Each structure stands twice: as C-alpha cells, then as structure tokens.
Amino acid sequence: MGKILITGVTGHLGGAVLNKLLAKVPASEVRILVRDEAKATAFKPLGVEIALGTYDDKASLVAAFKGIDKLYFVSGNDVANRGPQHENVVQAATEAKVGHVVYTSFQRKNESDTAPLAFLAATHLLAEKLLKASGLTYTILEHALYAEVIPMFAGEKVLETGVIFQPAGDGKTAFALREDLAEAGVAVLTGEGHENRSYELTGPKALSYADIAALISAASGKNITYVSPTVEVFKAELTKAGVPAIYIDLFAGFSGAIKDGEFAGVTDDLEKLIGRKGGSVEAYVKSVYGK
The missing domain is CATH 3.40.50.720 (NAD(P)-binding Rossmann-like Domain)
Incomplete structure (x- = not known):
C-alpha cells in the first residue's frame, strides 16, 4: 500500500x-x-x-x-x-x-x-x-449529522429546563456516531473498489426531536419534552437569551433542514463499509445523560 x-x-x-x-x-x-x-x-x-x-x-x-x-x-x-x-x-x-x-x-x-x-x-x-x-x-x-451534536441542539441546560426547543417540526435525522464515520473512512482508505463512488453514511434509524426527548427522559429519569416553535419565535427567544445571531441562524438552518427531511434518509452504506450496524443513538444518549 x-x-x-x-x-x-x-x-x-x-x-x-x-x-x-x-x-x-x-x-x-x-x-x-x-x-x-x-x-x-x-x-x-x-x-x-x-x-x-x-x-x-x-x-x-x-x-x-x-x-x-x-x-x-x-x-x-x-x-x-x-x-x-x-x-x-x-x-x-x-x-x-x-x-x-x-x-x-x-x-x-x-x-x-x-x-x-x-x-x-x-x-x-x-x-x-x-x-x-x-x-x-x-x-x-x-456524512449524516453526528450523534455528538445532540447535546448542542438539545441545549446545554435541557435537564434543567426540561425542554428541547427547536423549530424542526416532526422532521427526523439518521444520526451517525463520529467514530463509525471515521471507521468507514479508514475502510475506504485501506480497501479496494471504492473508486469514483459516493456513499451516504447514516445511522441505522431516523429519529425526531420528540424521540430524542424520550431517550433523554429515559436516560436521565427527568421528564423532557420537545417544543417546536415557529422560526420567528425561536429566533426571538434565543435573541432574548443573548445567543449570538450567527449561532441562532445556524440552529435555525439545521432545524429547517431537519424539518424538510434533509437528514431523514437511512442507507446501509455505513454498515457495509464497517461490517456491522452503526452504533445506536440510544446508547450514546444514555452515555451522556445516564444517571
């Protein structure tokens, strides 16, 4: 090689x-x-x-x-x-x-x-x-969205507020673990037959923010709910909280994309490259929010 x-x-x-x-x-x-x-x-x-x-x-x-x-x-x-x-x-x-x-x-x-x-x-x-x-x-x-961004999108104080506040509607995301995406990259670098190809690397299941709220609730023992405001209300609330405009626009953009189903697709490309199913968001959430 x-x-x-x-x-x-x-x-x-x-x-x-x-x-x-x-x-x-x-x-x-x-x-x-x-x-x-x-x-x-x-x-x-x-x-x-x-x-x-x-x-x-x-x-x-x-x-x-x-x-x-x-x-x-x-x-x-x-x-x-x-x-x-x-x-x-x-x-x-x-x-x-x-x-x-x-x-x-x-x-x-x-x-x-x-x-x-x-x-x-x-x-x-x-x-x-x-x-x-x-x-x-x-x-x-x-690459699908990293599962590791969930705490950022859920909010640093989600266990205190009890609310995930994002204007993403019922949109779903097939989050993938960063380590799995890295493993897939190494498989391509060290393997054959990947020339001039594109792979859509996703987790094994697409989840909504309501699903994420339920997972955080189960892991933490606290009741977490999901609220999907309008984009206008979302921006106004974050502005009032002192969040910089650049981050507000970024969060709103990602939530809009999630709402539109940009990250909802699930493929088996990741599984084929790494030789197993990708790690579960459930396990990741438990590792972050578990009691």
Missing part, C-alpha cells in the same frame, strides 16, 4: 481516522498535515510523517501531497473561506498527482440555493464538483 495522508488530525473526526488507521497500517505509511510546529509536537511520538501546511497555502499543500497515494480530505471549518480553500486542496492534489482523494461531505436531499443549509452546502458541493472534474480518482463520503 502507498502512503496515506490525513488532514484535520487536530479535530475530532480526523483524529479518530488517524488512530483507527494506525491500528491497521504501519506509521511509516502515514503522513499527516498540520498547521504549524506547535501542533505537530503532540503527534511526533506516533512515528508518522508530519507535513506543515494550510488549506490557504496551495504551495504548502503541493509539497505535503507529493508521493501520496490516498488523501483523506476533511472539509474546512472556516465557512467564509472554505470555497477557495477547497479549490486549493483539489488543485494541489492534482499537481502532486495524488492517487485517490477521499472527501468528507454531507448528507442532503435538496442541493438548490433555497435549501435551509445552502450557505453551508455550497462549498461541499463545490469540492465534489471540482473533484469529479479534476480527473482524480475520488470517493465522496456523505
């Missing part, structure tokens, strides 16, 4: 991919991309190659990608600048003659400009379009 490069290793997903990959291949076959020497320090004991570079600096990426057979490309988290960054990554991979790019995208149903999360989706769709037009071998991993 040729050398594999992982980006985003200081984040939860990239870090999980790195750890799982090192359980399957020698450290000598792994290179990681980090922003600077300070961030590199923690990874030196692992024995992996360390390349310095950023998505903003295409020349640094070309140098980092030289000799790479497979690249695990974690989407950037700087939404405002992510478009040009993604262009840099694809162009650098092309110039460096990377053998295969595995890109972490997102689950969706509506790709139009009117979709509730169009402001986030545009740069994912751009990366996919660029990869498909580049001539590079690619695999696109359309």
